[in-house]
Amino acid sequence: LYLFKLIFPLQTPSETVCYLFHSAIRMERRKMKIFVRVPACNFEADKMKSYIDQSIDPCENFYAFACGGFIQNTDKMEVTQFSILEDNVLANLKLLFEEPVFPQETYPFSVAKTLYKSCMDLERLESLGFSPLLNILEGIGSWPVLLGNDWKPHLQNWTEYAIWLKDAGLSKMDTFLKISEEPDLYNVSNKPITIDRPTLSISFTSLIKGTGSPSVYIYYRYMVDLASEMGAERDQAGWEMLETIRFQIEIANCFVNSSNDVVVTTMSIDEMRTRYPSVPWLEFLHKIFPSKEYLTIEEKLQVYYPSYLECFTTLVNNTDQSAFLFHFFIKLFSRTIANYAGWQAVASSAEYLNEFARNLKFEREGMISGLPYRQPRWRECIRTLQETMGEFVGALYGHHYYNKSENKDPFLELFKDLRESFFNTLNNTDWIDLETKQKAWRKASFMQVYFGYPFLYNNETKLSDVYCRFSLKDGEFYENIRSLISEFNKPELASFRDSVSRSENFFGWELTANNLRSRNSIHVPATLFQPPFFDTTRPQYLNYAGIGTTLGHEIIHGFDSVGRFFDEFGNFNDWWSTLTQLNFSLRTNCMVDQYNAFNPHTKGVNITVNGETTLAENIADNWGYKGAYHAYQNWLKRHGKSEQRLEGLNYNPNQLFWIAAAQKWCSGREVGFLRIFLLMMSTPHREFRVKGIFANSYDFARDFHCLPDQKMNPYKKCAVCSYNIAKNLKCYKIQSKKLV
Structure with missing residues (x-):
């Protein structure tokens, strides 16, 4: 267990045991070519409880309440829920790439294993210089x-x-x-x-x-x-x-x-x-x-x-x-x-190339970014495969670890609930004129969600056709990389005359969903179909708080200050009326000012969030959580039942939704990383994502019985995509200011 903790830096022994258990089952499943239904390890309650700091009033600082235990037990480094999940994904890929090449194996799999093996041959790289x-x-x-x-x-x-x-x-x-x-x-x-x-x-x-x-x-x-x-x-x-x-x-x-x-x-x-x-x-x-x-x-x-x-x-x-x-x-x-x-x-x-060249490159990047610049060699090699064979790595992961036969109806139901939640928001928003509302409704109706891994790679024959021209050699890492890039640089002229399909999936094994505005579609990679985002065997409030808030965030990107320029077919077309554009600009000022005021109050970091550059993400965050919460309420009404609580936690399902949604963003607070994050990122630091979203939510304040004007329940709340703007209009700060 100790050795595996060194190799796979997970957070708790129970998670490590769970990971090993699932990995063993998956290994057997790959050999047998069947999917075995394995009950999920029941550590959701223990994990949530260990992250919470009960000494903090949730109405004063919900991030510290939901993540205080996590922060206290985390080394001074950038560890997040996403990095923990990434560790699991990379470890699974490592197991795949380190397997021997089997005689009957699909050719692209052997190509990937050869590239990985040549990348790990450090002695050969040093001898070549x-x-x-x-x-x-x-x-x-x-x-x-x-x-x-x-x-x-x-x-x-x-x-x-x-x-x-x-x-x-x-x-x-x-x-x-x-x-x-x-x-x-x-x-x-x-x-x-x-x-x-x-x-x-x-x-x-x-x-x-x-x-x-x-x-x-x-x-x-x-x-x-x-x-x-x-x-x-x-x-x-x-x-x-x-x-x-x-x-x-x-x-x-x-x-x-x-x-x-x-x-x-x-x-x-x-x-x-x-x-x-x-x-x-x-x-x-x-x-x-x-x-x-x-x-x-x-x-x-x-x-x-x-x-x-x-x-x-x-x-x-x-x-x-x-x-x-x-x-x-x-x-x-x-x-x-x-x-x-x-x-x-x-x-x-x-x-x-050799160690000197690699160290020099990563050291330079570390000096500019302020982050540690080297990772274990096996992780660097998997990163290289992702960069050169990104779609295939995603397909490889999905092929072995994504259960296509598993019932995905709960996920599709979740997406449908989110779209209905968006329609309700649209109907109750009074600052968008009728013509623009009709176009927004049409665009949302046309929006599709694709999930899993690239459809092309479901067919092993097509997969082999793509990679049959590659011939890689053991011990020739640099030549292998050049060969791959050179071949991928040779598209046939006819390829750009072919029609583009909305269902083309370009994601790999990354941990992010994406709104492809030019296709009016959302792509969800196979990696997100596991905790803390989604699991069909756990209560739905955890799924709506996990992948539901992520999908809600991506939906709104189709209707924000950039999404407005793409119509229901994904074509470049400014479909907002002049009046709607003006009203949108006025309503963003409150949120810009709110996020500008966020300061980490950390020694060595005298930098605040930039409310202008993070505006699009903040709008998507705020509605994403609001939309997911109301989507979950619709699910409860439709199914006519109240879900079970988590053992050992004295919180009702609505409260557990908010706790799980906040714990997605739990992270350590290494000063150097925090400084770079505030200066360079288009999203606010995770702490301020939680504070901004929850402080603007009437639903959260009601569920946690927050008193008026407590820090997490201020009188002045900011909303651009309001669920009921007529009710909350008095809370807006409306000023005339040009939207940048």
């Missing part, structure tokens, strides 16, 4: 910083470097421009070629501050250290990487210049050639999407932030240079482009 990467760089005449004055360009322009990075499996066409096939924003049944701004090595908000930014300086030192270890003279590496980071800063400035631009437009290749003549668009795109069917100049492209393209092409061509400096500048600038492309190859490879 940087040689696999250096051999690849030789294909373009090496990396300029390594050769100094002996370097000569082998490629002529940035488009050739972009294609080389793609074909070599060193980039997913996301270096200079992001080029992919994405659903048409205005007609999601189509998938045009899409051109967008690239993903930068570090955030553009840090880059635009220049080399004086701490994050930029840390990243620059990382570049110099890695180049030096690969063989560059340190002084040479210093000034060449400085030019490379300055080039990235210029790209970030192009981000800023395009921020107020039209978000997306449609242009033919011929129009692209006219507007950006320095790029051979037809030839460039045909090399990215090779096919027997040749692209024509009439092909329509979906272009995001077109002014970024203008800024970027000007940057890489520098047509404004004087004739006197022209030849010198072109030579210098081509070297900068080559160094930048070479750095992208090196940066994308570092975590797949």
